[in-house]
Amino acid sequence: MSHTAFLIGPKRQVTMMLDPVRIYATAIYIASIIIALFCAVYVRNKLLTLLAIVLEFGALIWYSASYIPFARAMVSKLMLACFDTEF
Template sequence: MAMDKMNYAFERVKILVGMEVDEEQLVEGNSSFIDDFNQQCALSTKQRLYGFVTCFVAGLACTLLSMLVFFNPIKFGITFTFGNLLSLGSTAFLIGPKRQVTMMLDPVRIYATAIYLASIIIALFCALYVHNKFLTLFAIMLEFGALIWYSLSYIPFARSMVSKVMVACFDTEW
């Protein structure tokens, strides 16, 4: 009994990090575009790690380089947002695009995902079409806060802990 639970947990960890697992569960008649894409783009563990590191480093570099153009909010917004998208996409190399989308749409983090994606769209809209420096910086701050909240959704109990700390810090009743 304990060995079955341990094997099950080990298989779940293998799936989470993108290792090859027996995929006989897929029914050929129910295969979707994402399933077909995942099967055609099967990467080895080494290739997944290289893809993750490359995409993550590129995203981090774009995010850090965006600080060089901080006083030009339009260039900053585009570079910062592109860096965030690359960093977010890097995890798809580890767990696969289907699992990435499934995890993003999980009921626990659906609102965080929606706010994060909406803030990306708002930041790009303010930078590319509105050309208002104040609105672009405000949208970037919203995007950064949404990124933090989205990231905290992957750490168990992190969002509730941060919420309690924020309430304690801003509680005006003595």
């Protein structure tokens, strides 16, 4: 996110992050960064840190996909196909 803020400016980046399409992904991404740091530094639990990093990566993908038309639908269908339990 800081790279795009450098390219388009911090004010426009914050405005885009608070867009209704991206607000939840932004909140989850920022919260997962804080949780991962907390788990790594204070709790020192590797499993919780890893789970927070996986959540962070997923939120970043979801946030990035919001800029590409139909990318969120594609990611959703891909996840459903990967984790479908029916044969």
